[in-house]
Amino acid sequence: MSHMPEKNRWQACQYCGRHVHELQWAPYFRCPFCHRLQRLSVGQRLQITVDHDSWQSVALTAQTANFLNFPNYDDKLKKAAQQSGEAEAIQIGTATIHQIPVVLGIMDSHFMMGTLNETVGIAIRQAMQLSETQHKPLILFIASGGARMQEGIYALMQMNLILNDWAELLAEKNLVINVLTDPTMGGVSASFGFKADYVLAEDHAQIGFAGKRVIQQTTHAQLTPEFQTAEDLLAHGLVDQVVTRETIRKKLTTLLQLHGYEVK
Template sequence: MDPESWQPMVLPKQTSDSLQFPGYQDKLKDAKKISGESEAIEIGTAKIDNYPVALGIMDSHFMMGTLNTAVGAALKQIMQVSLTQKIPLILFVASGGARMQEGIYSLLQMNSILNEWQALLDAKTLVINVLTDPTMGGVSASFGFKADYVLAEDKAQIGFAGKQVIAQTSHEILPANFQTAEDLLTHGLVDQIVPRERLRSSLATLLKLHRGK
């Protein structure tokens, strides 16, 4: 981001423990201490090479960036900001999938986020997803690949179920590069692999190409 351009937003929903899952409160306390954040995502607006953007930044240090009701609400809010302000949306995705401690409430976020996505499509809003390590589970299965451009950091693990689970279920010997960004690029599932040191310039180029949209 351009220096001093980041304008963070307060997350619209607090984390809930509706299922009273054993040990969840302790895990939340540990995650807040480790990450320094209140949840597994930050949202806000900023500029990249002087182009205004709406940003959602998931944090794998907070319970592996898992998707729950609070993260889902934040994603939907930053999507609305992108629509209202008519600025591109960029999501930096890092997640182990849906958060099991919130059960069905976490899984419901997949559908509700995709429902909100239709408005972005209708408005022809530019959306860029940057898949980082890891991008797994319900996040990859829902909005992870729903963008005009899907970029991936080099060597990032990207998939649905874990490699070991798939190997045990299929009884197949999987290739060494299975579920890597490089493998997904070969099969056309991501548009480009961008190392972190080149990410700013790559995003700036895409924003320049789509200016005014």
């Protein structure tokens, strides 16, 4: 019998470099040594958030195409789909959390860093409309590197289009909860990322507009190690609460209950 470790069962933590067995990662994917978080796929996020077998995916009304004929974009889309197992950087649908019906939009950083493009923008507005018509709370798990450069102005337009529809959502007085995860950057943070009744952030998540390196090179300022972390944003009043991944389901349930939704 071989004394060599089994293949594909161990993974090095990207923060501390320690080797972690797959059984030590699941289900919250927090390093047992440095306690930093791995980024989750949509499926992993659903597993720790919603009731078992309650997720009902809603098909996206748009499909991504390389309409600007941007070089190598088609290849990048194929590679992203293979790596993430998803058709785009977001999934939307309905589920229950402690039997409370909700509409969910979950962005996936494994698909081109969760970048905002036309399809993702349409999907978010689709989730907002679903929340309105079904009179259910909307919960967005946000992870994005910003607007997708391969779609140029069409990606940037999604910021305004989403915010334009937000007025209708607010008029319906639907509860909206945004959960900012690692990373939440660029045009997403500058538009709908902070546009919710409650803005929660996962611990240690990087949240900001321009990246730390760009800011340092531009301003020549000495930035603290905590700069652009969820904890730093909380200290400056930019998010309502920093939550651990282990308690997010409980936190969402509490907020839903505070707004009159009953746990069954």
